[in-house]
Amino acid sequence: xxxxxxxxxIGQTEFKSRWPEISQVEMVNLAVRKALxxxxxxxxxxxxxxVGNMELFExxxxxxxxxxxxxxxxLKSGMKIQTGGSTGSSVCTTIFDHAATGLFGAVLGIAYEKxxxxxxxxxxxxxSEDTFFDIANGARAAGPAMAAMAQDMLKRKSVTEEQIAQLxxxxxxxxxxxxxxxxxxxxxxxxxxxxxxLIPPLRILHMCPASVGACAIIVxxxxxxxxxxxxPAWVVDWVTxxxxxxxxLGHMGVYLEExxxxxxxxxxxxxxxxxxxxxxxxxNPRKEIDVIEVYNMSTWHEAEWWERMHICEKNAxxxxxxxxxxxxxxxxxxxxxxxxxxxxxxxASAMQRFAEAAIQVKKxxxxxxxxxxxxxxxxxxxGDSYSAAALFRKSLY
Amino acid sequence: MESHLIKPDWVRHIEMGxxxxxxxxxxxxxxxxxxxxxxAKASYTLARxxxxxxxxxxxxxxxxGYVIVDTIxxxxxxxxxxxxxxxxxxxxxxxxxxxxxxxxxxxxxIFPPRPVCGFCRITVGERxxxxxxxxxxxxxxSFLVPTEREVDRVTGKIVGQPNPCGFIxxxxxxxWTILVHYLEMIDLNNLRxxxxxxxxxxxxxxxxxxxxxxxxxxxxxxxxx
Numbered sequence: 197x198x199x200x201x202x203x204x205x206i207g208q209t210e211f212k213s214r215w216p217e218i219s220q221v222e223m224v225n226l227a228v229r230k231a232l233x234x235x236x237x238x239x240x241x242x243x244x245x246x247v248g249n250m251e252l253f254e255x256x257x258x259x260x261x262x263x264x265x266x267x268x269x270x271l272k273s274g275m276k277i278q279t280g281g282s283t284g285s286s287v288c289t290t291i292f293d294h295a296a297t298g299l300f301g302a303v304l305g306i307a308y309e310k311x312x313x314x315x316x317x318x319x320x321x322x323x324s325e326d327t328f329f330d331i332a333n334g335a336r337a338a339g340p341a342m343a344a345m346a347q348d349m350l351k352r353k354s355v356t357e358e359q360i361a362q363l364x365x366x367x368x369x370x371x372x373x374x375x376x377x378x379x380x381x382x383x384x385x386x387x388x389x390x391x392x393x394l395i396p397p398l399r400i401l402h403m404c405p406a407s408v409g410a411c412a413i414i415v416x417x418x419x420x421x422x423x424x425x426x427x428p429a430w431v432v433d434w435v436t437x438x439x440x441x442x443x444x445l446g447h448m449g450v451y452l453e454e455x456x457x458x459x460x461x462x463x464x465x466x467x468x469x470x471x472x473x474x475x476x477x478x479x480n481p482r483k484e485i486d487v488i489e490v491y492n493m494s495t496w497h498e499a500e501w502w503e504r505m506h507i508c509e510k511n512a513x514x515x516x517x518x519x520x521x522x523x524x525x526x527x528x529x530x531x532x533x534x535x536x537x538x539x540x541x542x543x544a545s546a547m548q549r550f551a552e553a554a555i556q557v558k559k560x561x562x563x564x565x566x567x568x569x570x571x572x573x574x575x576x577x578x579g580d581s582y583s584a585a586a587l588f589r590k591s592l593y
Numbered sequence: 594m595e596s597h598l599i600k601p602d603w604v605r606h607i608e609m610g611x612x613x614x615x616x617x618x619x620x621x622x623x624x625x626x627x628x629x630x631x632x633a634k635a636s637y638t639l640a641r642x643x644x645x646x647x648x649x650x651x652x653x654x655x656x657x658g659y660v661i662v663d664t665i666x667x668x669x670x671x672x673x674x675x676x677x678x679x680x681x682x683x684x685x686x687x688x689x690x691x692x693x694x695x696x697x698x699x700x701x702x703i704f705p706p707r708p709v710c711g712f713c714r715i716t717v718g719e720r721x722x723x724x725x726x727x728x729x730x731x732x733x734x735s736f737l738v739p740t741e742r743e744v745d746r747v748t749g750k751i752v753g754q755p756n757p758c759g760f761i762x763x764x765x766x767x768x769w770t771i772l773v774h775y776l777e778m779i780d781l782n783n784l785r786x787x788x789x790x791x792x793x794x795x796x797x798x799x800x801x802x803x804x805x806x807x808x809x810x811x812x813x814x815x816x817x818x
Contacts, residue, residue: 216654216661315746328674328678332774340737395738
């Protein structure tokens, strides 16, 4: 039997493109202190510490060792986790798993990235390039994979380029209300439509930025959670799936729409969402969930994933954009935080999705708070399809 | 900066980088295709802007008393290709053939050849009849145009080849047999999904048993998906 668990503390640093005056250890420490403050705890109350980031993006390895003086892990249980883009959410599912054992009073998870300190391009090459087959810089294949997906969405008339620009404007409106967001400028349709073209139809403003910052989450089992927090965000269920069984594994950009599995990232997201719905008895996600946070590495992904998460019918994403159903005041708000297209400190991005969903449930969202949130969901995806999803509720389930 | 101070590493490195960028910008002029020349120039311009902004920002931090230490990591690896890939690369080098595996249970083609079928979870490739040769021609399913390519921070040189990178579905396999490789540097307007391509092999005495034994893929037809 496992313990019921809740998120009791959340801390986020500010997010920006460069932060040369502080070190990684100091930056992580800022997030940890904020999370402890939010939970009204001290580091002495924490029994286990887990960390995650994209290793070698900063040139560091074994970050769990280097960060000890900043994250408070000294002489405590814990380990380091890395699953590509979904690293932060994998840290979350790991701390959830550990808290649910009942062996720990409170478990701390930290995810961060300090991209101004290294080269994410070189880092990617070392981490995810297939030594034998990727002679053509395939690690950058995220581009063609995204472009192929976007072309396919246009081809099957799921969305138009105007609708994607409209969605990007909506995302920027949300980000402008989030004090932790990196890009907080409100965009106009013209700015998005006329921004620099990358691989058609992707434009520079559709894509996520490279950010610097850290996020920390504290979870506790039921008895302890009730002692700690007057408004804990109960974690009803969480799943993590590996899409890495795909035969052409190693080329993360392989375009699979013509195969039975569909585009790789979308496949993982769909599997994780459906698994979560099934386990929680959710039959109509659009009605039963009040707010959703998704790992939208580009605006196109956000739209594609609504379909994949069965929030709308296949090819109906454009209609959802037109109706502004996913805006703050829509019937199914998505990414009131602004999402990954606004803030992307890679290791932290996926944890922020979980954190923002919990913030909505805890009603600590401030300007970005959606009204009447009882149930929130977060879904993420990383690299070769490691996807994680979690469901948070206001009341004890 | 005061003359009696030794320059910090990052200043030396950025200056070296800027030197390389300057050389690269001159060399761009030799590229004949205006599109590819434009991309190379854009890459260097972006790198220059980035380095110059960095020098300013770091200088400000240095004056405020913050120290920034530059580290360059060199990582020489030797990786074993394993039994399946060793056979694959030997055949590539000696016979100019691209081998793949076929799962005896689900009949899916496994490429690159790996020892386990991801769907059936059974060992593949121990028997000679599991192997098949793919064609060295195929169809472009997606592609990457290196518009802004990475510039090495220290040398200031563009990393990698300027060729577009194609996702090529090789003939003789199935929907899974996709190879990521360089494409011919053709007019970008002619580059689109569905183009038919064929491998251009390096001469036998230059082949080393690597993917680079294929120089690039050349367009052979105009067929679209």
